[in-house]
Amino acid sequence: MARDIRDLFKEDNVARETMPESHEARFLEKLDVAFPEDKRATKTHWWFMAASVVVLIGLGIRALNYFQAEKPGKVELAGVKTKTLGDVSPGLKKVEDYYLASINLELSKMKPTPETKAIFDGYLEQLETLNQEYERLSAELTENGPTELTVNALIDNLKFRLHLLYRLKEQLNTLDVSDDLVEETSQTT
Structure with a gap:
C-alpha cells in the first residue's frame, strides 16, 4: 500500500x-x-x-x-595577392597544408654534417627552384583562375618537394651509416 x-x-x-x-x-x-x-x-x-x-x-x-x-607564401603581383590552393577550395587547402607541414617537418629533422653539407645544399637549391616554380604556378592560378591543369601542377610540385626531401633523408642516412662503418673499421684495426 x-x-x-x-x-x-x-x-x-x-x-x-x-x-x-x-x-x-x-x-x-x-x-x-x-x-x-x-x-x-x-x-x-x-x-x-x-x-x-x-x-x-x-x-x-x-x-x-x-x-x-599579408600571409607568407603569397606573392604580390601588380598589387594583387596571388592565390594558393587554399584559396580555391577547403579540400585543396587541406592538401596544401598537409604537404607544406610535411615538408617543413622533414626539413626541421635534417641536420647536415660537414661531410653531408654539399649534398644538403644541392638539395636545398633544387627545393628553391621548385618553390619558385610553385610561386609562378600560383601567379598563373591568380591570373587565369583555377584550372585542372594548374591545380594538378601545384599539387605535383608539393609532392615532388616532399619526395625530394625523402630522397635527401635516405642519402644522409646512408652516408651516416657508411661513415659509422668507416669509423668502426678504423677503430678495430
Whole structure:
C-alpha cells in the first residue's frame, strides 16, 4: 500500500524539524575560524585577474594583426595577392597544408654534417627552384583562375618537394651509416 509523499505532507503526519535560530550564525563563525579570509590574497587575486585581462587583450590584438597581415607564401603581383590552393577550395587547402607541414617537418629533422653539407645544399637549391616554380604556378592560378591543369601542377610540385626531401633523408642516412662503418673499421684495426 504505497502512499503519495505529497499526501503525507498535506496530512502533516511527518514531523517537521526546524533549525535553531542561531544555527546559521554559529555555522558562519565556525567557517570563519576554519577558513579565515586573507585580505592580501583577495587583493592579489584582483591583480591577477586584471593582469590576465590585459594579457588576453594583448593576445587578441596580436592575433587580429596576424590574421589581417599579408600571409607568407603569397606573392604580390601588380598589387594583387596571388592565390594558393587554399584559396580555391577547403579540400585543396587541406592538401596544401598537409604537404607544406610535411615538408617543413622533414626539413626541421635534417641536420647536415660537414661531410653531408654539399649534398644538403644541392638539395636545398633544387627545393628553391621548385618553390619558385610553385610561386609562378600560383601567379598563373591568380591570373587565369583555377584550372585542372594548374591545380594538378601545384599539387605535383608539393609532392615532388616532399619526395625530394625523402630522397635527401635516405642519402644522409646512408652516408651516416657508411661513415659509422668507416669509423668502426678504423677503430678495430
